[in-house]
Amino acid sequence: MSERVRELETLELVVSAAAAPLFEAAMAEICRSVGRFREEPGERWRIEGIRAVGAGEEKLALALALAAAVSGEQPELRRIPTPASGWLARNRADFPEQVIGERFALRGTHLPPGRTAGRITLMLDAGLAFGSGEHGSTRGCLIALERLARRHHPRRILDLGTGSGILAMAAARLFHRRVLASDIDPWSVRVAAENARRNFLARRITVVAGDGWRKRPLRHAAPFDLVFANILARPLCAMAGALAQHLAPGGTAILAGLLSSQETMVLAAHRRAGLILTGRVRAHAWTTLILRRPCHAR
Known part of the structure; x- marks a missing residue:
């Protein structure tokens, strides 16, 4: 950009x-x-x-x-x-390098080139992409991702509502896997693709425009071992059934974009769809939920 x-x-x-x-x-x-x-x-x-x-x-x-x-x-x-x-x-002056959790560092393109030792460093333009790591929901997702990486190594990964592409890039770097990313906003699709190229991840990340699970590439690539959905509480609830359907047995969903006051509503919708809560991350007023689809139906 x-x-x-x-x-x-x-x-x-x-x-x-x-x-x-x-x-x-x-x-x-x-x-x-x-x-x-x-x-x-x-x-x-x-x-x-x-x-x-x-x-x-x-x-x-x-x-x-x-x-x-x-x-x-x-x-x-x-x-x-x-x-x-x-x-x-x-804006750039107010966007210093951000160190998140134990594994990640985010640097604006206005900063001198460099990497933080021992961390996965992602370069982002400090412009108008949705999500620069400052928001509590994005930070929660990255912390949830590093927790997941201690126990699992997913193969098929989806970033639903990718925004600037931070989560897709973090997963691609962490797991060395291809990642499918989608967003309803065409501008976000362009920005996420540019950020993938900027971080030499264009071959691993495919970005498509689409509304939820309606896009054919998403349905064809399913089932997924890991799905990020950093959107809003009500759309998360509305898509709970589709998420469970497209999540592989034993797969994990990391849900964000919800205020802590909305946690009960979102969690109830996904429990009805058969998913199990395995953890949560709270960042300021925001909550990130980590859910798993059971390997075997009860």
Whole structure:
């Protein structure tokens, strides 16, 4: 992606103090940068997020609808054109190398070339890709992945809702396997493919555009030994049956994109589909669930 930055916009809404964390989390699903500011006078808070115009529109609508349903508030969403000049430079200055768990390091392309000793280092453009490792759900997935690697070595891997491709690249490097990655947003598909090439993983990672399990390459490549699904709580619940169907016996699913308050709902849907909870990772307000399909039906 480098310096090719799409037109930017600032998304802005004002909510109560109680609803602010929910809408901030919703914005973080899509926006590269999110901030919360107290309105004076009073107890209202302004939530602002910056994104590429049109990026992840459906995912944004779902996230805001969920926040509205939980909070009972329906704030007006303002869209403000934002000059790209200067924003990328400021953003890069705020994106130092990130060390995650025991195995991974993420470095922006604006940093001097280098690798962190003893870690899998992934290079990312500090631009507008969804997911730079800063978000709690992405960090939770990477920690869950390194836990899994202590006991299992999956062969067929899917990253559903890949965003910037971090999880697909991490799995490809960790297991030296081919990975299929998909996303509903065409911009994310392009960014993930560019990041794979940047990390010399283009031969191992195939990125396709698709909505959930409807895409033929996903169905044809199943069953999977490992599936990442870092999306949203309600889509996770809706796809629980399809996930279980396309997961190999003994296979693992790492689910993220859910607030800790949504854990019970997501877990119940997947238990009904026959999956078993084997672990969880909590990062700030976010929870990552690690589930397994039993090798034999009860």
